[in-house]
Amino acid sequence: MGALMLSSKARGTVSAIDGFRTQGCMKALFPRRRDGVEAIVINTSGGLTGGDRLSLHGTAGAGSRLVLTTQAAERAYRSASGWARVETRLEAATGARFDWLPQELILFEGARLQRMLRADLAADARMLLVEPVIFGRHAMGEVLRDVGFRDRIEIWRGGAPLYFDALRMEGDLQAQMTRAAVGGGAGAMACIVYVGPEAEGLLRPLRALLPETGGASLVRPDVLVARVLACDGYALRQTLLPALDRLCEDRTGEGLPISWRL
Template identity: 35%
Template sequence: MNLPAHTALFTPSWHAELELGYGRFGDSTRPVMRRHQGPLRVQKHLYAEGPQVCQHIIVHPPGGIAGGDRLDICANVGKDAWAQLTSPGAAKWYRAASPAYQQLELRVEAGATLEWLPQETIVFSAAQAELTTHIELQGDARLCYWDMVALGRPASGERFDLGHFQSHLDIRRDGQWLWHERQRIMGGDGLLDSPIGLDGKPVFATLLMTGEASSELLEVCRNLQNPVRGNLTQLPGLLVARCLADEALHARAWLIELWTLLRPALLGREAVAPRIWST
């Protein structure tokens, strides 16, 4: 029996929400809020570095994001707490006839630290991915934020010829701008191959870390032996690192090397890589 046309064209979508909160109790950071709706949640909190740093792994069970899907993630790190959030693997945005959305709302109170360290985002050709991130810092709050985006699937011979990737990122401290960025990349656009654009590199990555690095440390970071094309810029109160790469693995390795060097100097703790990054 043939299905009615309206049924055949219908594609179900997921709306998932995750709300997290962290507080400081003595020398320990503990979760104080963990609420989810739909297919988005965190695994058991981990203390790989001891009780001061609470690590959560954000899991999206469907494994991919399709047209019409919406992910809303909200996290609040309370005064003097330290939260580290990562993911178990790449986020995949599938080809779709309509946009899919992700919205992050991150708040870090005075004396607190947030590390937002997800694994890469893979945007399939013909996907319509729209991401929005708002980060509010209070007082002397500290932040380490990174993202990695892979357009298309070069290993499968797929270029990013259709669809779009759109990203909005705002970071404020006490209501004042630290970072304000808008990106929109169209599939098949000339900037994908232009030397003033992505220069034929399907992967790009950004690391933003509060604080100011010494000129000596910046030089060490700039001289890392890695096949990416990257560099760092020190802005008032914010260090920016960006790269272009042929493969997500190269960009990921570069970000981890930078994080390992910069974390002790800017955040005050030696770097301990989450075990999930090695699985």
């Protein structure tokens, strides 16, 4: 069991921590960042299994920037009984920016995981979100024949739905990902969402960084969505690093959090 609550606020031209509380296995580190509050979320239990419950609530206060990432890839292990559940709530107030940048989720044989993420944005708030998933460790020869994975992402703006995405995969994931209409044999995937007035201008640069197994489009003039398939986690990361660097970059020239490069 674990919970983490973190909020940021604007202090002049910089962002600062406004509130912070952790419980159970959830901890955080705070590297220095020139143009925002950056937190590295750590699950000290080492992974997820049946019966685990994690919750995270992050709030970027008015005019501030909050960047949340993870120390390493999260692991969903075999479940002897029940499902692991992860609930994430993100909020960005007027003039704020929220970057949700967790590293990969690795699914292991026998895993049972339900995730729910909801983001609520003010009308002029910005958001960058990525969710990478790896279907077993390719280098270890792992094959997923019995896995339950349910994932839901909701982004709301001004109280109205902006972007919904739901995924449900159960049973033989190896067979499902082999299907051309599902994964074409891919062993890893990622979803990227950028919300902000720069979205249209970022479309062409982002497309130039994606492989043939990736694509990006504008679902609204200020909402950019990309999806990427890769043969394994290494190939996926080769795509995500330059793509997210481009989307993360701010006026100080800072890109992805350092934990992504360790």
